[in-house]
Amino acid sequence: MTTAATWSAGYVTDTAYARGYYPEQSPVHLALAALLLGVETDLPGPADEVSYLELGCGQGFGATVLAAANPGWRITAIDFNPAHIAAARRGASELGLTNIRFLEADLATLAEDPLLAEIPAADVATLHGLWSWVSPAVRAGIVRLLNARVRAGGLVHVSYNALPGWQSALLLQRLVREAGRRLAHGSVEQARAGLELARELVAAEVPGLAKSEVARETLKRLEKTPPEYNAHEYMNDHWSPCWHAEVAGELAAAKLDYVGSARLLTNFVDLLLTPPQRAIAARFADPLLRELVVDACAEPTLRHDIYIRGTRRLSVGARDTALEAVTLALPVPPEQIAYRVRMPAGQATLSEAFYGPMIQHLAEGPCTVGELLALPGLPDHTHNPGEVVGMLVGSNQALVLARPGAPMNTASRHLNAMTTRRHLRVDTMNQPSAMASPALAGGLPMALAHFYLAERFAAAGGIDADRVDTLRWAREFAPAEAPAEEVEALAKQMQDVLHRHGKLWRWLGIA
Numbered sequence: 001m002t003t004a005a006t007w008s009a010g011y012v013t014d015t016a017y018a019r020g021y022y023p024e025q026s027p028v029h030l031a032l033a034a035l036l037l038g039v040e041t042d043l044p045g046p047a048d049e050v051s052y053l054e055l056g057c058g059q060g061f062g063a064t065v066l067a068a069a070n071p072g073w074r075i076t077a078i079d080f081n082p083a084h085i086a087a088a089r090r091g092a093s094e095l096g097l098t099n100i101r102f103l104e105a106d107l108a109t110l111a112e113d114p115l116l117a118e119i120p121a122a123d124v125a126t127l128h129g130l131w132s133w134v135s136p137a138v139r140a141g142i143v144r145l146l147n148a149r150v151r152a153g154g155l156v157h158v159s160y161n162a163l164p165g166w167q168s169a170l171l172l173q174r175l176v177r178e179a180g181r182r183l184a185h186g187s188v189e190q191a192r193a194g195l196e197l198a199r200e201l202v203a204a205e206v207p208g209l210a211k212s213e214v215a216r217e218t219l220k221r222l223e224k225t226p227p228e229y230n231a232h233e234y235m236n237d238h239w240s241p242c243w244h245a246e247v248a249g250e251l252a253a254a255k256l257d258y259v260g261s262a263r264l265l266t267n268f269v270d271l272l273l274t275p276p277q278r279a280i281a282a283r284f285a286d287p288l289l290r291e292l293v294v295d296a297c298a299e300p301t302l303r304h305d306i307y308i309r310g311t312r313r314l315s316v317g318a319r320d321t322a323l324e325a326v327t328l329a330l331p332v333p334p335e336q337i338a339y340r341v342r343m344p345a346g347q348a349t350l351s352e353a354f355y356g357p358m359i360q361h362l363a364e365g366p367c368t369v370g371e372l373l374a375l376p377g378l379p380d381h382t383h384n385p386g387e388v389v390g391m392l393v394g395s396n397q398a399l400v401l402a403r404p405g406a407p408m409n410t411a412s413r414h415l416n417a418m419t420t421r422r423h424l425r426v427d428t429m430n431q432p433s434a435m436a437s438p439a440l441a442g443g444l445p446m447a448l449a450h451f452y453l454a455e456r457f458a459a460a461g462g463i464d465a466d467r468v469d470t471l472r473w474a475r476e477f478a479p480a481e482a483p484a485e486e487v488e489a490l491a492k493q494m495q496d497v498l499h500r501h502g503k504l505w506r507w508l509g510i511a
């Protein structure tokens with residue numbers, strides 16, 4: 001056991017999990033993904049109330065961003081670690097949020113607990129980083145809870161470490177956990193010791209690690225992740241990657257049907273599979289067999305499955321009409337758009353003749369997909385709003401505005417300022433976080449250093465990026481002893497970021 005806590009059932013509880021925002025959990029994003037896949041959902045309108053339930057919410061940052069950006073939504077977030085819930089409640093009460101409730105409860109038994117009656121029926125439920133890290137008993141409890149609390153037509157997002165993607169790196173996880181437990185005390189130190197040994201073994205060319213691309217890439221990625229993330233990732237008793245068919249089978253008991261992936265590009269099988277692989281996958285009508293073949297070919301290590309309680313299929317016409325009404329915004333200047341996107345089957349290419357005019361138009365300001373498709377001079381191309389939304393949003397080159405033109409609200413402003421004040425330091429500058437935005441009905445992912453810039457940019461009010469004195473800002477931000485060249489380099493970086501994101505920040509009302 002990692003810790004002495006008996007209530008933890010083998011899950012790490014001696015260190016708090018890292019705060020994070022994951023766009024895949026956003027109700028707008030999940031509804032959009034379902035719509036793209038031709039499944040009828042209620043894409044939240046600007047004034048709609050959404051009841052959102054998050055299971056295993058950690059310190060509740062993602063849920064807090066949603067509550068701040070959407071005062072009309074009701075957010076319920078659950079975790080069994082009292083330290084997580086205490087931190088989450090403190091943040092929400094400092095912000096004066098009245099539309100969020102954090103519950104301390106064990107998901108293994110919550111479905112049978114009187115507390116269940118206090119949880120509103122959910123339009124959207126999400127569990128990120130939970131399913132493959134907890135015991136079968138907790139997973140069974142989650143299924144009973146979803147069965148009891150997801151409304152008919154409600155969406156569920158489940159992320160999990162997947163097989164066969166993790167197959168070649170099973171040794172890595174086992175080694176980190178077992179060696180860590182024998183070499184150190186406390187889950188953070190244990191993960192550190194286990195990872196160090198794994199790195200030594202890779203350097204010594206131990207085949208089971210050195211020959212696994214997943215293991216090598218994972219070790220590289222974990223050099224940059226916070227130590228508490230590594231502890232929660234590796235030191236639990238019950239970590240076990242899952243096959244899609246098993247997860248879909250377990251969730252079927254809650255009347256949940258598989259819809260597709262919250263990673264939008266993953267739903268374009270043509271981009272995942274080579275032509276011969278595609279020909280084999282296309283032979284199967286059974287969705288579980290087809291998904292198994294796709295997973296065997298593309299080998300994702302983390303799946304972001306979307307399920308729905310009761311599938312209603314949309315006609316192509318109805319789907320396209322709904323997609324044409326979606327408003328998109330360009331997150332970067334047009335010259336920084338990538339027309340080639342790396343995918344498992346090679347490269348996906350966005351036709352410049354088709355997408356170029358749309359990108360130029362979006363550079364002037366947000367507009368609907370219908371407006372983009374009606375632009376004059378577009379080459380003859382299938383009129384397919386699904387492809388436009390899927391490719392641009394899926395490659396992170398467009399954002400969906402749930403409330404175009406909505407100004408910032410007080411709660412979002414306070415949350416963003418609080419994040420800067422509490423978490424931005426010289427050593428955390430590059431850490432990912434997210435700013436709450438009512439226009440997005442969620443968070444805008446950005447590095448913590450960008451919070452500082454966005455706030456300074458907002459305070460400078462309405463001027464363009466070229467006229468900002470970033471050297472002065474860099475001097476104020478950098479430590480007093482920083483050499484002049486470092487401060488100048490920082491000022492230049494700040495200028496680049498403002499050019500890259502300044503317009504978007506203005507459109508969102510962030511700056």
Ligand SMILES: C[S@@+](CC[C@H](N)C(=O)[O-])C[C@H]1O[C@@H](n2cnc3c(N)ncnc32)[C@H](O)[C@@H]1O
Binds near residue numbers: 020059130138232
């Ligand atoms: C890897 S963390 C993910 C946190 C958050 N969803 C995120 O992605 O940032 C998993 C969370 O599940 C919680 N958890 C684990 N077992 C649980 C249980 N039996 N009941 C409730 N929460 C649990 C842990 O305390 C932890 O906060």
